[in-house]
Amino acid sequence: xxxxxxxxxxxxxxxxxxxxxxxxxxxxxxxxxxxxxxxxxxxxxxxxxxxxxxxxxxxxxxxxxxxxxxxxxxxxxxxxxxxxxxxxxxxxxxxxxxxxxxxxxxxxxxxxxxxxxxxxxxxxxxxxxxxxxxxxxxxxxxxxxxxxxxxxxxxxxxxxxxxxxxxxxxxxxxxxxxxxxxxxxxxxxxxxxxxxxxxxxxxxxxxxxxxxxxxxxxxxxxxxxxxxxxxxxxxxxxxxxxxxxxxxxxxxxxxxxxxxxxxxxxxxxxxxxxxxxxxxxxxxxxxxxxxxxxxxxxxxxxxxxxxxxxxxxx
Numbered sequence: 500x501x502x503x504x505x506x507x508x509x510x511x512x513x514x515x516x517x518x519x520x521x522x523x524x525x526x527x528x529x530x531x532x533x534x535x536x537x538x539x540x541x542x543x544x545x546x547x548x549x550x551x552x553x554x555x556x557x558x559x560x561x562x563x564x565x566x567x568x569x570x571x572x573x574x575x576x577x578x579x580x581x582x583x584x585x586x587x588x589x590x591x592x593x594x595x596x597x598x599x600x601x602x603x604x605x606x607x608x609x610x611x612x613x614x615x616x617x618x619x620x621x622x623x624x625x626x627x628x629x630x631x632x633x634x635x636x637x638x639x640x641x642x643x644x645x646x647x648x649x650x651x652x653x654x655x656x657x658x659x660x661x662x663x664x665x666x667x668x669x670x671x672x673x674x675x676x677x678x679x680x681x682x683x684x685x686x687x688x689x690x691x692x693x694x695x696x697x698x699x700x701x702x703x704x705x706x707x708x709x710x711x712x713x714x715x716x717x718x719x720x721x722x723x724x725x726x727x728x729x730x731x732x733x734x735x736x737x738x739x740x741x742x743x744x745x746x747x748x749x750x751x752x753x754x755x756x757x758x759x760x761x762x763x764x765x766x767x768x769x770x771x772x773x774x775x776x777x778x779x780x781x782x783x784x785x786x787x788x789x790x791x792x793x794x795x796x797x798x799x800x801x802x803x804x805x806x807x808x809x810x811x812x813x
Contacts, residue, residue, distance in 0.1 A: 504591045505813045506691040507531070507806055509600040510607055510782060511698030512775035513745075514709040515793035518552055520698070521600040522560040523799035524806055531806075532590045534583055535562040536601030536610075539744045542570045544732065547717050547725045548746040562600075570741035571733050573661075576609040583610055587691070596810055597691075604781030608681075613688045615680050618672035620665075628664050637663060648676035654777050656770075658748070660738055694809040696802060697782045698793035705794040710771045717746060718764065726750040745770040 507524075511517050521533050535541075539549040543566045552562065563586050568574055583606075587597040599607070632640045638657040645652035647670040655662050669677040700706040726747060729735060735742055742748055746767045753763035782788065791801050 502813070503690055503692040505596050505809055506587060506591075506689075506693055507596060507598045507809065508536075508607060508611075508693060508695040509598060509698070509802065510536075510604065510696065510785075511602060511793055512700075512706065512778040512782075513550075513602055513771060514706060514713050514775070515602075515698040515700070516798050517600050517602065517698060518550075518556075520799045520802040521598055522552075522556065524598060524803055525560045527803055529803075529806060529810060530595045531598045531810075532595050533560060533562045534586055534590075534597055534599045535564045536579075536583075536599045536603050536606045537565075538574065538579075538603040538606065538740070540565045540601070541567050541574045542741045542744075543568065544729060545570060545725070545741060545744070545747070547720050547722045548750070549744060550713065550717070569733060570729055570735060571739065573740055576605050577614060579606045580609050580614070584689075598806070602778050604778055604785075608781070608785075611689045611693070612681075615683065617669055617677070617680060621668060621672060624668055624671060625664065628667055632660065632664070640664070640667065643667060644670070647671075648678050650678035651676065654780055656773060656777070659743060661740060661743070692809075692813065693787070694805060695785065695788050696805060697785070697788040697790045698798065698802075699779060699782065699790055700794045701792045702794055706775060707772055710775065711768050714746070714764065714768050714771060722746060723750055723754070726754060730754070745774050 509517050509521050524531050525533060537549070539545065540551050541564060542549070545551070551565065552560070557565070564579070564582065583599070590597045599610070628640070637660045640663050641652060641655065641657040644655070644663050644667050648666060651666045655666070666677050669680070673680060730751075737743070737748060737751060742751060749763045749767040749770065752758050753760055758766070789805055791798060791805070795801065
């Protein structure tokens with residue numbers, strides 16, 4: 500029986516220190532390459548609001564799958580899986596260990612568990628759902644999803660129009676909840692010896708404080724000007740996945756005069772905290788995790804220790 504090659508997942512909620520921990524691995528001299536697992540970092544020109552590593556940081560620690568599409572485009576979990584499998588195979592063939600770092604838990608789950616047999620999109624049904632959403636709003640559509648599939652609804656934001664629409668569509672076409680389908684064994688699972696590190700806070704108040712501080716830094720660094728530039732450069736709208744990223748929708752509403760800056764900030768921080776909560780809900784449902792305290796001052800060293808053990812065992 501062939502021995503499976505090692506791979507490392509570094510997962511956690513926003514502001515948990517994932518990027519710093521991953522960069523520490525690379526700079527420690529371990530034979531690793533970093534792959535970003537973040538549905539916001541794929542977008543070009545969205546740097547401040549996504550807390551994207553700076554050009555200097557990326558020069559020190561290059562990440563695959565950053566800045567690969569325009570904000571007008573869509574990058575699916577299935578496409579992520581295809582791209583990442585190819586990257587992992589290439590990295591392994593060159594004698595290195597792929598380290599996947601980020602907070603998009605759907606991407607991690609799709610990569611590890613494989614693709615499930617979900618119904619294909621139905622244009623007529625989607626149009627019907629879209630019209631209904633225009634009439635009652637996405638929070639009400641989220642309530643409808645909760646009645647059909649409470650497990651899926653619990654991990655989606657009430658304003659996540661794309662995923663709410665797809666989940667309802669699947670429930671209707673399949674005649675059962677999407678979560679039930681995803682709970683079944685998938686085809687072509689990931690053939691790697693995985694170390695799955697979850698960065699979770701021992702004190703959630705500390706994580707919330709970090710989120711607030713980071714959001715204020717984004718504002719001070721020019722988040723509002725960044726959104727202005729994006730709206731001038733690209734034909735954007737609020738239904739695009741890029742503009743559903745936390746911070747961007749709230750800034751858009753401020754620029755349109757719908758809310759004042761204080762309210763925009765408060766809504767942005769609240770949305771980021773909700774994102775972190777959903778990320779932690781995903782993590783609690785995953786198996787075989789190595790959990791580390793993300794508010795510990797020794798976090799990078801703790802991550803390094805776990806990774807050294809995994810790599811040297813192989």
